[in-house]
Amino acid sequence: MSKKIDIPQHIAIVMDGNGRWAKERGLPRTAGHQAGEKVLFDLVEAAIGFGVKEISAYAFSTENWKRSPEEVKFLMGYSREMLRTRRDSLNEMGVKIQWLGRPQRLWKSVISELEEAQELTSKNKKLTLNMCVNYGGRAEIVDAATELARDVKRGKVKADSINEKTLEKYLYSPKMRDVDMFLRSSGEQRTSNFLPWQTSYAELVFMDVLWPDMTPELLWKAIEIYSGRERRFGSAQ
Numbered sequence: 539m540s541k542k543i544d545i546p547q548h549i550a551i552v553m554d555g556n557g558r559w560a561k562e563r564g565l566p567r568t569a570g571h572q573a574g575e576k577v578l579f580d581l582v583e584a585a586i587g588f589g590v591k592e593i594s595a596y597a598f599s600t601e602n603w604k605r606s607p608e609e610v611k612f613l614m615g616y617s618r619e620m621l622r623t624r625r626d627s628l629n630e631m632g633v634k635i636q637w638l639g640r641p642q643r644l645w646k647s648v649i650s651e652l653e654e655a656q657e658l659t660s661k662n663k664k665l666t667l668n669m670c671v672n673y674g675g676r677a678e679i680v681d682a683a684t685e686l687a688r689d690v691k692r693g694k695v696k697a698d699s700i701n702e703k704t705l706e707k708y709l710y711s712p713k714m715r716d717v718d719m720f721l722r723s724s725g726e727q728r729t730s731n732f733l734p735w736q737t738s739y740a741e742l743v744f745m746d747v748l749w750p751d752m753t754p755e756l757l758w759k760a761i762e763i764y765s766g767r768e769r770r771f772g773s774a775q
Contacts, residue, residue, distance in 0.1 A: 545761060548717050553749045581593075595667065595669060599731065600673065625659065638673050679735060718764070
């Protein structure tokens with residue numbers, strides 16, 4: 539009898555390799571981002587069929603501002619247009635879109651599209667798609683700690699009573715599930731400041747394939763790898 543596959547309820551994805559994919563084909567980096575965008579939504583649709591309940595996609599990090607002005611401009615405009623063109627189909631699939639990240643430096647038009655997508659899909663329950671735009675894990679923890687410190691100063695929270703659950707309430711998405719599977723494409727093996735709090739006990743799966751070449755079949759392979767792991771959460775075997 540074959541072993542039952544354990545489906546991760548929350549998958550965090552670092553969509554790495556768009557630039558290298560384009561370079562290998564003699565194309566501009568922007569072409570890699572365009573190809574990668576379609577892959578994300580193909581995998582969201584596949585994940586619904588697999589029984590996944592939440593996906594967090596690292597769309598634009600706080601460190602991505604270091605890229606060339608041309609690429610940053612493209613990514614901002616592309617994020618805006620992508621949300622505009624994809625939100626209706628995601629809504630029809632029952633996907634709830636949430637934005638995680640800092641508003642500082644983001645184009646107002648991008649923020650507007652993110653907020654409109656959130657409002658449109660707010661009641662959907664099939665799968666939650668966290669679009670992490672201008673997101674950094676350390677920045678999220680700093681922002682949470684700053685707001686918590688303000689509430690301590692206001693007398694809303696007692697400093698001696700602070701624990702993990704207290705701080706979690708100040709994260710960008712307090713109701714987010716802990717990440718079960720952390721998936722990164724392109725063969726790189728690092729987490730790159732993505733959801734450090736939520737991935738504390740996640741299983742890390744690194745796949746040696748560039749993001750635009752990812753397929754639903756490869757996502758299922760990653761899930762099989764995850765399912766073969768023994769998760770102990772700090773306990774003895």
